[in-house]
Amino acid sequence: MQVLSVASECVPLVKTGGLADVAGALPGALAPLGVEMRTLIPAYRNVKAAMGNGTTHDLGPLFGGPARLIEGRLGEAVLYALDAPHLYDRDGSPYLDAGGQDWADNPVRFAALSHAAAQIATGGIAGWQPEILHLHDWQAGLTPVYLRQMPGGAGIGTLISIHNIAFQGMAPASMLSAMALPREEFTEGGFEYWGQISALKAALTGCDRIATVSPSYAGELLTPEFGMGMEGILTARRDDLSGILNGIDTDAWAPPYKTPRGKARHKKALRREFGLPDWDGPLCVLISRLSHQKGLDVLLEALPALVDHGGQLALLGSGDPGLEAAFKRAAAHEGVGVRFGYDEALSRRLMAGGDAILVPSRFEPCGLTQLYGLCHGTLPLVSRTGGLNDTVIDANPAALGAGVATGIQFHPVTSSALAGAFARLHVLWRDRTTWARMMKNAMAQDVGWDVSARAYAALYKDIASSK
Numbered sequence: 159m160q161v162l163s164v165a166s167e168c169v170p171l172v173k174t175g176g177l178a179d180v181a182g183a184l185p186g187a188l189a190p191l192g193v194e195m196r197t198l199i200p201a202y203r204n205v206k207a208a209m210g211n212g213t214t215h216d217l218g219p220l221f222g223g224p225a226r227l228i229e230g231r232l233g234e235a236v237l238y239a240l241d242a243p244h245l246y247d248r249d250g251s252p253y254l255d256a257g258g259q260d261w262a263d264n265p266v267r268f269a270a271l272s273h274a275a276a277q278i279a280t281g282g283i284a285g286w287q288p289e290i291l292h293l294h295d296w297q298a299g300l301t302p303v304y305l306r307q308m309p310g311g312a313g314i315g316t317l318i319s320i321h322n323i324a325f326q327g328m329a330p331a332s333m334l335s336a337m338a339l340p341r342e343e344f345t346e347g348g349f350e351y352w353g354q355i356s357a358l359k360a361a362l363t364g365c366d367r368i369a370t371v372s373p374s375y376a377g378e379l380l381t382p383e384f385g386m387g388m389e390g391i392l393t394a395r396r397d398d399l400s401g402i403l404n405g406i407d408t409d410a411w412a413p414p415y416k417t418p419r420g421k422a423r424h425k426k427a428l429r430r431e432f433g434l435p436d437w438d439g440p441l442c443v444l445i446s447r448l449s450h451q452k453g454l455d456v457l458l459e460a461l462p463a464l465v466d467h468g469g470q471l472a473l474l475g476s477g478d479p480g481l482e483a484a485f486k487r488a489a490a491h492e493g494v495g496v497r498f499g500y501d502e503a504l505s506r507r508l509m510a511g512g513d514a515i516l517v518p519s520r521f522e523p524c525g526l527t528q529l530y531g532l533c534h535g536t537l538p539l540v541s542r543t544g545g546l547n548d549t550v551i552d553a554n555p556a557a558l559g560a561g562v563a564t565g566i567q568f569h570p571v572t573s574s575a576l577a578g579a580f581a582r583l584h585v586l587w588r589d590r591t592t593w594a595r596m597m598k599n600a601m602a603q604d605v606g607w608d609v610s611a612r613a614y615a616a617l618y619k620d621i622a623s624s625k
Contacts, residue, residue, distance in 0.1 A: 159618055161188070161195045162288035164275040166268065166297035167252055168197055168232065171205045171239075174251060175447075176526045177294055177321045180371070180404055184292075184614070185235035187405070187607035191615040196286070197232055198275055200246045200267070201239035209239055215283055221245065221270045221338070227283065238283075240274050265329035268297040268357065269337040276304035279314045289625075290315040290618050293365065296327030299357035302364030303339060303349060315621035318361035320370040322523055323379060323386045324451070327357030351387070362391045366621045369400045369614075371524035372545030376401030384521055400617060403548060404524040405607035406533070413534040414510055418597040421510065421535060428511030432472045432495030439468030440587045443512030443536065445505050445527055448477030448485070453518035453541060458484050459573035463580040465493035469587075472512065473497070474504055509534045514583060520571045522546050528565070529605040535597035538565035539579055549605070553586060553596065564600040 167173055169182035185195040199205065206228065213229040215238075223244030230237045240246070245267045250256050253264060261267065275298060279288055291314060293301050299318065305311030331354060334341055344350045349360035362368060370376050378384035380393050392399060415421060425441055428434075434441070442464060446452045458481075464471060470493045473485060482498055489496045497504065509515070515531035517540040524545030528538035532549070540546040546567070553563035566586070568579035586593055 159193050159290065159615075159622065160286065160288045161193055161290040161292055161618055162275060162278060163195055163197045163292045163294070164271065164298040164301065165197065165199055165294040166271065168199050168237070171208055172199070172202055172252060174253070175321075176404065176524065179406070179526060180319075180321070181294060182232065183405065183407055183607055184611070186233050187611040188615060189234065191611060193615050193618065194235075195292070196236040196238065196288070198227075198238045198240060198271070198278065200252070200271055201228055201241040202246045202252055203248065205239050206241060206247070209237075214241070217274060217277060220273060221266050221336075225270070225274065227274070227278075238278070240271055242270055245270055265327065265333055265355070265357070266336055268327065269300050269339075272298055272300035272357070273304050273338065275301045276308055276311065279305065280308040280310045288314070289622050290317065292614075292618075293318045293361055295319070295321050296325055296356075296358040296361070299327055299359075299361035300337070300339070300349070301361070303343060303360050306364075307340065313625055315618070315625050316365040317367045317369060317617065317621060318365040320358075320368065320379070320523070323358070323384070323388055326351070326359070326386070326388070329355040329357070331355060359388065359391065362388060362395070366624060367398050367400065367617060368392070368395060369402055369617065371402065371404050372548045373401035373403070374547045375523045375544040378521070378544060400613070402610050402613045402617075403545060404526060404529075405610050406526055406529045406605055408533060408606040411509075411530050411533055413601075418535045418594060418601070421513075424507070424511040425513065426511075428472060428507055429470075431507070432497070434470050434472065434495050435492055437468050437470060437493070439470060440513040440583060441470045441472065441511065442514045442516050442539070442583075443508040444471065444473045444475065444516045445508055446475045446517075448475045448481040450478070451520055453520050453571050454481050454485075456571055456573050456576055457516065457518050458488060460576035460580060461488060461494070463577035464583075465491055467580075467584050469493065469580065469584065471495070471516075472508060474499075474501060474508060476500065509536055512536045513587070514539050514566075517541070517546055518568075518571060518576055519543060519546065525549070532564060532600040532603045532605055535601045537593075537596055537600055539583060540565060540567055541571050542567040542569040543571075549603075551599070553582065558592065561595060562599060563596050564603060565596070
């Protein structure tokens with residue numbers, strides 16, 4: 159089966175979040191199952207530089223300038239980068255300018271990505287033509303609209319994966335022409351949303367199937383609390399909605415030790431790096447974007463329940479200036495150390511040296527951080543939501559009695575509930591036999607892509623059979 163994955167980012171070339179990890183991992187995970195997946199991403203300036211002088215395929219004019227595909231490799235799979243300099247050759251991140259603001263032409267930039275996907279699907283490229291388009295988030299969401307405008311588009315299967323429904327690709331109705339969108343589909347049943355264009359809604363109403371990145375998040379999306387205004391559409395299409403957990407590259411994220419005992423020297427080194435004293439308590443680590451979604455305001459309020467009883471926190475992250483300032487103030491306490499920014503190597507040292515990884519998110523579609531923690535024996539302490547609920551076995555009496563617990567869950571996302579979770583953490587930490595058992599359980603969890611890849615392959619087959 160031939161599948162084109164369409165995403166706005168993909169490791170190792172460009173990453174701002176977990177979507178990039180998924181896009182980078184899927185082709186290799188699906189190849190043993192007979193799925194030939196190729197990937198399409200924008201040729202941002204750094205992507206184009208990294209790909210060098212590969213084979214190119216001309217696409218003609220596209221939204222105000224010339225466009226072509228640069229062909230490269232993603233492991234053993236083919237990668238296409240959409241080279242449209244007028245849209246992607248600029249400083250800044252994939253979505254934001256140097257001042258941290260959305261690019262004003264983001265709707266057109268990612269409409270172009272969707273249009274290119276539809277062109278590849280209907281016309282093929284160098285003898286290769288996908289049967290299925292696997293679209294990721296709003297940036298690829300307009301693809302079904304463009305497919306309906308092209309000969310042969312009706313025969314192409316489509317799947318939209320929702321990685322985070324909070325981002326919906328909104329644009330003013332005045333951009334219909336600039337985005338080459340048919341005015342007759344600017345309706346409640348199409349891609350119109352409260353008088354604006356919504357690229358995500360275009361996908362939710364137009365794709366053959368809808369997937370998201372955990373079973374729990376699939377259920378949460380049907381509620382007003384989590385559906386972000388799209389719960390009505392998703393409820394109407396609930397029979398077409400699947401929740402498939404993300405995995406991680408277990409080879410790339412293998413811990414630098416074989417057993418839990420190997421963690422000790424990494425913990426000592428991590429404390430030294432963060433200037434933390436050698437207390438006899440759990441060292442908690444946090445690697446996160448600093449935002450309201452991630453529940454870090456709640457963590458600040460509950461922090462005394464951790465450090466006043468001998469626990470410590472080592473944090474790596476960046477984001478909201480107010481949260482950065484608050485954590486900087488918290489670091490005046492000798493039990494708290496912080497580093498601001500993005501540092502892949504330091505992330506790995508935190509995973510290796512920490513006793514527990516904190517993920518107190520208000521919502522978390524899947525989450526990868528807790529999966530990295532599990533394979534390192536760094537026990538996740540997480541809120542009971544989305545993929546966190548599906549991947550961490552809470553150390554409740556039943557799970558402890560059965561010897562299967564892998565972490566701690568708490569609910570709701572309040573400072574008192576998190577303080578209670580810290581109290582449970584301290585009790586478990588003092589029971590060294592139970593803690594060691596939980597570490598072994600965590601490191602034995604299957605957090606790779608095998609199960610999820612089989613679920614995607616089955617979904618592709620189901621979509622193809624319906625065309």
